[in-house]
Amino acid sequence: MEQNILDCVIVGSGPSGFTAAIYAARADLKPELYTGLEPGGQLTTTTEVDNFPGYPAGITGPEMMMDLQKQAERFDTKVHYEMITKVEFSKEAGGVHKLYAGNKEIFARTVIISTGATAKYLGLDDEKKYAGGGVSACATCDGFFYKGKDVVVVGAGDTAAEEATYLAKLCKKVTMLVRKDVFRASKAMIHRVQNTPNIEVKFHHELIAIEGENNLVERAVVINNETQETSTIDVDGIFIAIGHKPNTDIFAGQIDLDENGYIVTEKGSARTNLPGVFAAGDVQDHIYRQAITAAGSGCMAAMDAEKYLAELH
Numbered sequence: 001m002e003q004n005i006l007d008c009v010i011v012g013s014g015p016s017g018f019t020a021a022i023y024a025a026r027a028d029l030k031p032e033l034y035t036g037l038e039p040g041g042q043l044t045t046t047t048e049v050d051n052f053p054g055y056p057a058g059i060t061g062p063e064m065m066m067d068l069q070k071q072a073e074r075f076d077t078k079v080h081y082e083m084i085t086k087v088e089f090s091k092e093a094g095g096v097h098k099l100y101a102g103n104k105e106i107f108a109r110t111v112i113i114s115t116g117a118t119a120k121y122l123g124l125d126d127e128k129k130y131a132g133g134g135v136s137a138c139a140t141c142d143g144f145f146y147k148g149k150d151v152v153v154v155g156a157g158d159t160a161a162e163e164a165t166y167l168a169k170l171c172k173k174v175t176m177l178v179r180k181d182v183f184r185a186s187k188a189m190i191h192r193v194q195n196t197p198n199i200e201v202k203f204h205h206e207l208i209a210i211e212g213e214n215n216l217v218e219r220a221v222v223i224n225n226e227t228q229e230t231s232t233i234d235v236d237g238i239f240i241a242i243g244h245k246p247n248t249d250i251f252a253g254q255i256d257l258d259e260n261g262y263i264v265t266e267k268g269s270a271r272t273n274l275p276g277v278f279a280a281g282d283v284q285d286h287i288y289r290q291a292i293t294a295a296g297s298g299c300m301a302a303m304d305a306e307k308y309l310a311e312l313h
Helices: 015-026 041-045 061-074 125-129 139-146 158-170 187-194 291-312
Strands: 005-011 032-034 078-080 086-088 097-101 104-113 117-119 150-154 173-178 199-203 205-211 219-224 229-234 237-240 244-246 277-279
Touching: 005 015, 005 097, 005 291, 015 032, 015 041, 015 061, 015 104, 015 291, 041 061, 041 117, 061 078, 104 291, 125 205, 139 158, 139 237, 150 158, 150 229, 158 173, 158 187, 158 199, 173 205, 173 219, 277 291
Parallel strands: 005 032, 005 104, 032 078, 104 277, 150 173, 150 237, 173 199
Antiparallel strands: 086 097, 097 104, 117 244, 205 219, 219 229
């Protein structure tokens, strides 16, 4: 039986996946996109998106993803609401890559990985309860909504230090909760925190609960893990900044990943170490992590895939 080999399969459905689909479809690659378990990616958990160009009045994350999907489908992208569970990548130039959605086998000449990253949370039930009501994992996305207000940042690394200094420009006061007695952040970031007057750092403190009416954050309940004393801090927002985990488990052992599990791409391109396999968006970008940069890298991946296919003929 002749296997149906597709020119382009896209794994993931955030801004990078759908932008890759728009470009690949317009290049006549007839892409097929697999959404994964969270169609639309991290943006579907974001209520207001105010920093994406072209939406002067702002837009909600889910609406924006629907718009991107409609645009991809307009050029005949085929969207599958399924999850890729396993891959067998070819190492040969011009080789055929094999992907599995459950028992279904998919064959493709190029694969664009845009499975994104997942923000790490502490695992408190309250984080889910107040998601969208004051709990966030992205200061650059949501900081603006807390202008002139008090917020808490949880974390001790560069991400937390960066989020805290960013928020300090907008907020009245930022309280950082650091579990140990030291930061994990780089010296430069620690200096920035220490030199920002409206950041207060509470070492040996952990967030244990969140309180508020109508699912809106009003207080952070914290514990001093040395004295076991609990207290509350009145705040409007709580930013969890303990890092992200790239969604790359199914690719481990087949493709080059960095020490944190992000896919390594060639500088200035979306190319991975395997011919015909490209990566876009937060799965290969732990620095910017914005919808607009993800979309831009989706465009790069589709153009790189098109060029790769053209060179095979």
